[in-house]
Amino acid sequence: MGFYADLLQILDSTLRLSTPLLFACLAGLFSERAGIFDIGLEGKMLIAAMASGAVAALTGTVWMGLGAGILASLCLAAIHGVASITFRGNQLISGVALNFLASGITVLVAQRLFGQGGRTPALSGDARFGEIVLPLTETLRPVPVIGPFYADVISGHALLVYVALLCVPLTWWVLFGTRFGLRLRAVGENPGAVDTAGVSVIRMRYTAVLITGILCGFAGAYMATALQAGFGKEMTAGRGYIALAALIFAKWRPWAALWACLLFGFFQALALRPDVVENVLTVKVPVPALDALPYVLTVLVLAGFVGKAIPPRAGGEAYVKER
Amino acid sequence: MTTNPAIELRGISKAFGPVQANSDINLRVERGTIHGIIGENGAGKSTLMSILYGFYKADAGEILIGGQPVAIPDSQAAIRAGIGMVFQHFKLVQNFTVLENVVLGAEDGALLRPSLAKARKLLADLARDYELEVDPDEVIEELSVGHQQRVEILKALYRQADILILDEPTGVLTPAEADHLFRILRGLKEQGKTVVLITHKLREIMEITDAVSVMRRGEMVATVTTAETSPEQLAELMVGRKVLLRVDKTPAVPGRTVLEVENLRVSDADGVERVKGISFSIRAGEILGIAGVAGNGQSQLLEVLGGISPATGTVRVNGDAIDLSGRHSNGQTRRARGIAHVPEDRQHLGLIMDFMAWENVIFGYHNDPAYQKNRLIMDNAGIVREAQAKMKRFDVRPPIPTLQAKSFSGGNQQKIVLARELERAPDLLLVGQPTRGVDIGAIEFIHQRLIELRDAGKAVLLVSVELDEILSLSDRIAVMFDGRIMGERDPAATNERELGLLMAGIAGEGAAA
Numbered sequence: 001m002g003f004y005a006d007l008l009q010i011l012d013s014t015l016r017l018s019t020p021l022l023f024a025c026l027a028g029l030f031s032e033r034a035g036i037f038d039i040g041l042e043g044k045m046l047i048a049a050m051a052s053g054a055v056a057a058l059t060g061t062v063w064m065g066l067g068a069g070i071l072a073s074l075c076l077a078a079i080h081g082v083a084s085i086t087f088r089g090n091q092l093i094s095g096v097a098l099n100f101l102a103s104g105i106t107v108l109v110a111q112r113l114f115g116q117g118g119r120t121p122a123l124s125g126d127a128r129f130g131e132i133v134l135p136l137t138e139t140l141r142p143v144p145v146i147g148p149f150y151a152d153v154i155s156g157h158a159l160l161v162y163v164a165l166l167c168v169p170l171t172w173w174v175l176f177g178t179r180f181g182l183r184l185r186a187v188g189e190n191p192g193a194v195d196t197a198g199v200s201v202i203r204m205r206y207t208a209v210l211i212t213g214i215l216c217g218f219a220g221a222y223m224a225t226a227l228q229a230g231f232g233k234e235m236t237a238g239r240g241y242i243a244l245a246a247l248i249f250a251k252w253r254p255w256a257a258l259w260a261c262l263l264f265g266f267f268q269a270l271a272l273r274p275d276v277v278e279n280v281l282t283v284k285v286p287v288p289a290l291d292a293l294p295y296v297l298t299v300l301v302l303a304g305f306v307g308k309a310i311p312p313r314a315g316g317e318a319y320v321k322e323r
Numbered sequence: 324m325t326t327n328p329a330i331e332l333r334g335i336s337k338a339f340g341p342v343q344a345n346s347d348i349n350l351r352v353e354r355g356t357i358h359g360i361i362g363e364n365g366a367g368k369s370t371l372m373s374i375l376y377g378f379y380k381a382d383a384g385e386i387l388i389g390g391q392p393v394a395i396p397d398s399q400a401a402i403r404a405g406i407g408m409v410f411q412h413f414k415l416v417q418n419f420t421v422l423e424n425v426v427l428g429a430e431d432g433a434l435l436r437p438s439l440a441k442a443r444k445l446l447a448d449l450a451r452d453y454e455l456e457v458d459p460d461e462v463i464e465e466l467s468v469g470h471q472q473r474v475e476i477l478k479a480l481y482r483q484a485d486i487l488i489l490d491e492p493t494g495v496l497t498p499a500e501a502d503h504l505f506r507i508l509r510g511l512k513e514q515g516k517t518v519v520l521i522t523h524k525l526r527e528i529m530e531i532t533d534a535v536s537v538m539r540r541g542e543m544v545a546t547v548t549t550a551e552t553s554p555e556q557l558a559e560l561m562v563g564r565k566v567l568l569r570v571d572k573t574p575a576v577p578g579r580t581v582l583e584v585e586n587l588r589v590s591d592a593d594g595v596e597r598v599k600g601i602s603f604s605i606r607a608g609e610i611l612g613i614a615g616v617a618g619n620g621q622s623q624l625l626e627v628l629g630g631i632s633p634a635t636g637t638v639r640v641n642g643d644a645i646d647l648s649g650r651h652s653n654g655q656t657r658r659a660r661g662i663a664h665v666p667e668d669r670q671h672l673g674l675i676m677d678f679m680a681w682e683n684v685i686f687g688y689h690n691d692p693a694y695q696k697n698r699l700i701m702d703n704a705g706i707v708r709e710a711q712a713k714m715k716r717f718d719v720r721p722p723i724p725t726l727q728a729k730s731f732s733g734g735n736q737q738k739i740v741l742a743r744e745l746e747r748a749p750d751l752l753l754v755g756q757p758t759r760g761v762d763i764g765a766i767e768f769i770h771q772r773l774i775e776l777r778d779a780g781k782a783v784l785l786v787s788v789e790l791d792e793i794l795s796l797s798d799r800i801a802v803m804f805d806g807r808i809m810g811e812r813d814p815a816a817t818n819e820r821e822l823g824l825l826m827a828g829i830a831g832e833g834a835a836a
Contacts, residue, residue: 179430197428198399
């Protein structure tokens, strides 16, 4: 059973590590489906992580931290919106600039507040999201195979893990079952059609960008108050980019986004356990190779090896009324 | 009910910076009629209709719908006032179904399902009443252009439009599709709807409208009853002077064979075969017109012959085979062989819009020793002088070589390209859509130049989606459909109906292999 125990452990970390990816990926999905490319997921996660870590440390309440994280992320989202929707700026440049801004300002603020070299103090107790033990965990544990899987993999995560998972069907329903979703998808494909139908392109796109901000806030807050116990410099470590890669891998679809994020989270979990990888494959795989896997897969998708990834057609273009 | 006109515009004016697009426009469109609005490019037709649909705000003036003054600040208000608009470039979401496109923006509630169900029922009724059949579950990109246009009309009717404005609706249709559209429009008229048809095609105006308003340089110059006017009178009103509508030409005197194409095959970037083994030839002193609905391989044919994309098969010019692999040839080597190319898409392939006219006048011939001062430096002053002379000869307005290409109107841009290609007296001229987006006055000029080139003993390959143009210029007509030549016809012995059938892929006798 040693291998199964290892596997459960890896799957357990997979779920934990997939959660920020999933939040960020769904965040990007809303924005890009509305035609606004957002390379600034990373920056929004980072600033949310710092804000939530700091506020949770100062107030001792994780909920205040979560709120602060969402607010901070919303601020960056709003700047991205103003730059790329109102002023029709280049969306990639705006996103990159915001990433730089977040990278610098998080350390600066954390240092000014706490003087711990750009970190926020370690969180404990109510200042962190605790692990939730799902009902029936102990009852089911003796059941072979399924019991330990339920107890060790499914149960025992922070609330936000389950929230992230619930966001998948929710996003799917919003996108394909509601008026808002229809208009959101339309505005990313052909804003002219939305405009001539008498719906405001600007308002739709701002709404989408703000939803992105909220979801990135969740992603960042999860990083600082659940996955880790506090904010550390550059703690998102490229997860915003991996989430973008997952979004492309998933071809901008919510359920596929779930599987892509779980897959990429699984790679990250493997990178934490090179010993298990070595035992299974009988060769030593360098950790950087595992880290690179999500990007390699994304390049393969973009190159057309795994079906065709067609981005929303109006993506990246500011809308200008034309006759 | 009332005698109030469906639309009444009073004193509408609109300026874009220094350009007065509409000045003091008055218009009365009677209820239950088909009203044509005709005018050259830039005459202000589209601006006027955009004001009516809430895209632009008029600087001055008043809009009355059914006798009531209304403010139309946005499209939502226009829709509320009962106005529906079918744009020249459809405003459809390509990967949505027909149903989703119809419902978009006119949903009944926050949930989609009930709206879609209601739309499905209504669409079935509309389809029956107006010959507007279209599969509600089909995705737009799978539909033909004619069907996509029906979806646009359905969108307007679903929003209970009483007034339907169509902007250049037949530009992308086959003659058969256009006939169907006209049947639909007549049906709408019988049901008491008002139709406004914006077009530059005089024939359509004569065929279907009850009244027609003519615009020229931002002003409404006349509104006449269609039955009491003639195409000649309308053309004169549009341009402000007498225009020759028919091209004057003598019978062709074909000489030796200049271009021979054998079993030419072209595949696009996705590996889809777009030209499927065509063969034809052109002799000196004749114009071969290629008719067809856009997207049936004509563009690829031009690009291959122009040296822009690769192909397989054999092409001989003046008896010598030319390279089709693309490895040893490009637009410049083609020009060196006496093949000049006036591309279909002049703004992307024909000109560099940010460059000045004099630079554009020598592109493709810029390595000519005559343009070099020495091995390093070009003789710019000389080029500018020459460009100016060419622009004068081709009546480019204004004839200022230092203006950027993008600051000329469509017709004058085309004249710059023609000046570059024709002044070299090529053996073979490839010309695609020579008068797309060009004013009537300039069309006349361009057609005359093409005939002159032919009479000078040159071969011309003319690709155009305008059947009138093909019929009036060509000495022989080949019709392309789905990458093949459906047949060749003598322009004197054929008509639009026959060509239209070929364009729709219905083969007649004499189809070329």
